[in-house]
Amino acid sequence: MKIAQKYSHLNGEEYLLVHHKKLYKEIIDTIASIDASKLMTKESKEKTMTGKMLYSPIELNKAFNTKFNKLGWNESRYQYYITTEQKLLPELITLPYEKQKQFLIYKGIKEPISSYKQTDFVKDQIAVEVQFGKYAFVAFDLFVKHLLFYTGGVINLGIEVLPTKKMQAQMSSGVAYYEGEVYNVLRHGRNNPPVPLLILGIEQ
Numbered sequence: 001m002k003i004a005q006k007y008s009h010l011n012g013e014e015y016l017l018v019h020h021k022k023l024y025k026e027i028i029d030t031i032a033s034i035d036a037s038k039l040m041t042k043e044s045k046e047k048t049m050t051g052k053m054l055y056s057p058i059e060l061n062k063a064f065n066t067k068f069n070k071l072g073w074n075e076s077r078y079q080y081y082i083t084t085e086q087k088l089l090p091e092l093i094t095l096p097y098e099k100q101k102q103f104l105i106y107k108g109i110k111e112p113i114s115s116y117k118q119t120d121f122v123k124d125q126i127a128v129e130v131q132f133g134k135y136a137f138v139a140f141d142l143f144v145k146h147l148l149f150y151t152g153g154v155i156n157l158g159i160e161v162l163p164t165k166k167m168q169a170q171m172s173s174g175v176a177y178y179e180g181e182v183y184n185v186l187r188h189g190r191n192n193p194p195v196p197l198l199i200l201g202i203e204q
């Protein structure tokens with residue numbers, strides 16, 4: 001596969017080139033090493049393309065998992081406590097997980113709620129999400145998950161890998177695609193979400 005398009009948000013790509021050139025090359029090489037033409041194993045049951053062979057998101061994800069894991073990119077989980085008291089957030093998010101519960105109880109929250117988020121691949125504080133899912137999953141990655149890991153000090157950059165519209169046309173309906181998701185980011189303004197991102201559009 002190849003990177004057909006890319007969008008750097010808040011100098012995401014520039015950060016990679018200056019601080020993590022080797023990791024950036026690993027990502028590029030990993031994408032290039034996958035032959036998606038061999039992963040058109042899903043037979044469509046949709047009325048508009050019944051019987052047509054499509055790219056399989058499951059097989060694509062397996063291929064990326066295998067390649068990235070071999071290079072030391074592993075899943076990361078970020079645990080945190082939830083509060084709806086906005087005035088407590090600035091201090092809460094700076095605390096390690098072990099101290100957040102005690103802090104909330106001290107502030108009068110009787111039963112603090114623990115939660116967590118996980119991301120596909122993290123290495124040297126760079127997160128990579130390979131997404132062949134529905135639109136809602138990508139929006140969650142871009143506007144919630146990467147930001148949460150960033151403000152929590154787990155990552156310095158979030159990378160989202162998406163199929164281009166050209167590739168998405170050969171997948172089941174409802175799969176998010178690069179052009180549409182970059183448009184959504186641009187529509188929110190130059191500084192939103194407030195986390196450095198690199199969005200990559202890939203295709204065969």
